[in-house]
Amino acid sequence: xxxxxxxxxxxxxxxxxxxxxxxxxxxxxxxxxxxxxxxxxxxxxxxxxxxxxxxxxxxxxxxxxxxxxxxxxxxxxxxxxxxxxxxxxxxxxxxxxxxxxxxxxxxxxxxxxxxxxxxxxxxxxxxxxxxxxxxxxxxxxxxxxxxxxxxxxxxxxxxxxxxxxxxxxxxxxxxxxxxxxxxxxxxxxxxxxxxxxxxxxxxxxxxxxxxxxxxxxxxxxxxxxxxxxxxxxxxxxxxxxxxxxxxxxxxxxxxxxxxxxxxxxxxxxxxxxxxxxxxxxxxxxxxxxxxxxxxxxxxxxxxxxxxxxxxxx
Amino acid sequence: xxxxxxxxxxxxxxxxxxxxxxxxxxxxxxxxxxxxxxxxxxxxxxxxxxxxxxxxxxxxxxxxxxxxxxxxxxxxxxxxxxxxxxxxxxxxxxxxxxxxxxxxxxxxxxxxxxxxxxxxxxxxxxxxxxxxxxxxxxxxxxxxxxxxxxxxxxxxxxxxxxxxxxxxxxxxxxxxxxxxxxxxxxxxxxxxxxxxxxxxxxxxxxxxxxxxxxxxxxxxxxxxxxxxxxxxxxxxxxxxxxxxxxxxxxxxxxxxxxxxxxxxxxxxxxxxxxxxxxxxxxxxxxxxxxxxxxxxxxxxxxxxxxxxxxxxxxxxxxxxxxxxxxxxxxxxxxxxxxxxxxxxxxxxxxxxxxxxxxxxxxxxxxxxxxxxxxxxxxxxxxxxxxxxxxxxxxxxxxxxxxxxxxxxxxxxxxxxxxxxxxxxxxxxxxxxxxxxxxxxxxxxxxxxxxxxxxxxxxxxxxxxxxxxx
Numbered sequence: 143x144x145x146x147x148x149x150x151x152x153x154x155x156x157x158x159x160x161x162x163x164x165x166x167x168x169x170x171x172x173x174x175x176x177x178x179x180x181x182x183x184x185x186x187x188x189x190x191x192x193x194x195x196x197x198x199x200x201x202x203x204x205x206x207x208x209x210x211x212x213x214x215x216x217x218x219x220x221x222x223x224x225x226x227x228x229x230x231x232x233x234x235x236x237x238x239x240x241x242x243x244x245x246x247x248x249x250x251x252x253x254x255x256x257x258x259x260x261x262x263x264x265x266x267x268x269x270x271x272x273x274x275x276x277x278x279x280x281x282x283x284x285x286x287x288x289x290x291x292x293x294x295x296x297x298x299x300x301x302x303x304x305x306x307x308x309x310x311x312x313x314x315x316x317x318x319x320x321x322x323x324x325x326x327x328x329x330x331x332x333x334x335x336x337x338x339x340x341x342x343x344x345x346x347x348x349x350x351x352x353x354x355x356x357x358x359x360x361x362x363x364x365x366x367x368x369x370x371x372x373x374x375x376x377x378x379x380x381x382x383x384x385x386x387x388x389x390x391x392x393x394x395x396x397x398x399x400x401x402x403x404x405x406x407x408x409x410x411x412x413x414x415x416x417x418x419x420x421x422x423x424x425x426x427x428x429x430x431x432x433x434x435x436x437x438x439x440x441x442x443x444x445x446x447x448x449x450x451x452x453x454x455x
Numbered sequence: 456x457x458x459x460x461x462x463x464x465x466x467x468x469x470x471x472x473x474x475x476x477x478x479x480x481x482x483x484x485x486x487x488x489x490x491x492x493x494x495x496x497x498x499x500x501x502x503x504x505x506x507x508x509x510x511x512x513x514x515x516x517x518x519x520x521x522x523x524x525x526x527x528x529x530x531x532x533x534x535x536x537x538x539x540x541x542x543x544x545x546x547x548x549x550x551x552x553x554x555x556x557x558x559x560x561x562x563x564x565x566x567x568x569x570x571x572x573x574x575x576x577x578x579x580x581x582x583x584x585x586x587x588x589x590x591x592x593x594x595x596x597x598x599x600x601x602x603x604x605x606x607x608x609x610x611x612x613x614x615x616x617x618x619x620x621x622x623x624x625x626x627x628x629x630x631x632x633x634x635x636x637x638x639x640x641x642x643x644x645x646x647x648x649x650x651x652x653x654x655x656x657x658x659x660x661x662x663x664x665x666x667x668x669x670x671x672x673x674x675x676x677x678x679x680x681x682x683x684x685x686x687x688x689x690x691x692x693x694x695x696x697x698x699x700x701x702x703x704x705x706x707x708x709x710x711x712x713x714x715x716x717x718x719x720x721x722x723x724x725x726x727x728x729x730x731x732x733x734x735x736x737x738x739x740x741x742x743x744x745x746x747x748x749x750x751x752x753x754x755x756x757x758x759x760x761x762x763x764x765x766x767x768x769x770x771x772x773x774x775x776x777x778x779x780x781x782x783x784x785x786x787x788x789x790x791x792x793x794x795x796x797x798x799x800x801x802x803x804x805x806x807x808x809x810x811x812x813x814x815x816x817x818x819x820x821x822x823x824x825x826x827x828x829x830x831x832x833x834x835x836x837x838x839x840x841x842x843x844x845x846x847x848x849x850x851x852x853x854x855x856x857x858x859x860x861x862x863x864x865x866x867x868x869x870x871x872x873x874x875x876x877x878x879x880x881x882x883x884x885x886x887x888x889x890x891x892x893x894x895x896x897x898x899x900x901x902x903x904x905x906x907x908x909x910x911x912x913x914x915x916x917x918x919x920x921x922x923x924x
Binding site for chain 1: 681688695696697699700713714715
């Protein structure tokens with residue numbers, strides 16, 4: 143396969159995953175704002191902060207308010223990580239590699255883009271927001287379904303999946319990193335009401351609120367939330383799950399191309415570290431250092447994949 | 456004015472259209488209009504869009520699609536086909552001659568200055584024989600009609616003709632919407648065009664390579680015909696490349712792949728000559744591949760169409776086509792040219808200036824309907840402005856009479872209404888013969904009375920049926 147095409151596939155998947163993640167974050171912050179009125183705007187500031195957008199946002203808007211942040215994250219073309227920019231970038235990559243995609247995969251993405259372009263033409267009314275966010279997430283699900291149901295599971299598929307899980311691991315790590323202090327057990331072990339709602343936000347923005355509650359019978363405690371998000375390889379957005387998938391796709395490529403690669407070795411080392419970590423008490427490791435290092439390692443893996451497979455021109 | 460559906464036959468219509476007219480009588484036109492919108496929605500979803508040069512924000516548009524098919528009887532088609540094959544054969548003989556002995560210039564039929572002073576003529580091609588001796592692997596011959604048996608060639612497209620994806624997608628759309636029409640008509644298929652194209656390219660390359668690695672070369676996703684490039688690559692099952700993907704290493708043309716490198720043997724290029732190779736042509740081009748032309752001349756890769764083929768479809772050369780056909784084929788042209796005044800000749804210029812309101816004036820190197828004057832539709836100011844342009848640079852223009860182009864009805868809010876059409880059949884050339892796909896792209900001027908069918912100027916398309924008999 144052409145190296146540039148692999149690059150287009152990888153980034154198309156990353157941008158789409160980022161679109162879905164962003165929609166989920168907005169969704170959970172929105173819910174929080176409606177139910178926890180007093181510290182509402184704080185939550186919007188936190189979103190900007192965790193995505194590294196606080197400074198860029200300040201250049202566009204004077205104050206942090208829900209309306210401004212939503213506009214910035216959904217439809218501001220000057221923001222390269224707004225939903226509209228991400229979808230346009232995903233689609234641009236897909237068009238460049240159109241011949242590698244099935245009609246259904248391409249159409250699912252093209253339709254999301256067409257729908258969002260219309261829906262986001264004008265500033266979003268609060269009443270429309272839930273359905274817009276739902277549509278973005280639904281578009282992502284349809285894409286995933288078309289991918290699994292119609293594509294050959296070959297190297298094209300592997301590069302798409304690698305993009306998805308590198309991006310997803312990054313997203314989960316950043317969400318933990320931005321709120322790691324909340325995930326530390328308090329001295330008294332008691333939970334304030336605001337801590338509870340913070341965890342709810344974290345879990346909801348990773349589509350994991352229900353599954354966490356189901357596994358823990360509604361019992362919220364910091365170390366089990368952290369360990370769930372990092373080590374539980376049943377949870378499709380945990381770091382461990384992402385690295386299982388990354389390793390599988392890299393070893394598929396190794397089998398298909400008949401040799402081993404640096405990226406495969408790196409990924410396996412990172413996965414082993416996650417597996418070893420599970421054995422230890424989460425809070426004996428420094429959560430902040432762990433997450434910061436993980437984000438760097440994950441990014442380095444992305445670069446190693448690019449050089450191993452001639453992704454960059 | 457000749458209407459291909461109804462002319463002179465009252466409501467019964469011309470023979471090839473009779474079953475369709477019967478079917479139309481039983482249709483609810485409001486429902487048809489709704490289906491027409493659905494068809495456009497489908498095009499947008501599939502991404503059959505084109506970019507308009509100069510439009511802001513890289514806006515993508517769809518070419519309006521009209522549901523009423525254009526129908527050509529088998530008998531009519533066979534006559535057209537013979538004329539097209541004769542013409543395309545002559546074009547290839549002409550190119551082989553121009554890039555070798557130039558007999559036609561020595562014989563005094565074509566002025567040397569017209570060839571050697573022409574940007575489309577590439578001296579770098581002189582003395583080189585492309586694989587299979589084919590210069591124009593794909594040709595689109597634009598044809599207009601003025602009466603039951605009166606067909607004229609409006610233009611030859613010997614460089615990188617586009618539109619073939621519309622021929623195929625329009626048919627697919629009609630099949631999906633009105634399957635019953637295909638049961639009641641015997642329509643020749645067009646869907647195997649991409650396979651024929653692949654076969655034809657491989658046949659040309661067979662002199663130096665069996666089972667060649669074929670690729671389509673595109674300027675990129677912002678090109679107006681990008682959808683077509685990806686469509687053809689997809690249907691042929693080959694890579695779609697950009698210039699920056701290609702590299703010339705040790706005399707071979709390669710691409711960088713996820714596993715290392717891979718060779719490329721045949722390039723169906725959809726970029727213009729001057730952007731192929733910055734070392735040989737336009738040094739400022741970012742689109743090309745350095746060294747590609749040398750690799751081509753040394754026989755390491757085949758390019759389709761051959762660089763320099765554009766000299767054959769130049770609008771100034773066009774006026775010599777009847778002589779060119781006679782010179783190489785030893786027979787009269789089967790398809791007529793439109794009478795053409797070359798404004799470079801003083802007598803012609805004087806005539807054109809005196810009759811401007813009746814004529815169509817085109818730039819010699821223009822395309823896409825840009826920069827042309829349609830005399831009868833022009834205002835006094837436009838005529839005056841064009842007069843100045845003509846006087847300043849007469850050699851840049853040719854003029855033709857305004858033909859009364861045939862019409863085929865389109866679906867409008869008020870029912871059927873006649874609109875002017877042209878036809879671009881697609882021709883594949885290989886050492887094993889010339890093949891004209893039975894059908895083509897019918898372009899239709901959607902505005903009442905308009906003669907400009909180009910998609911960039913608000914034209915639409917129709918499915919084109921060639922019947923078995």
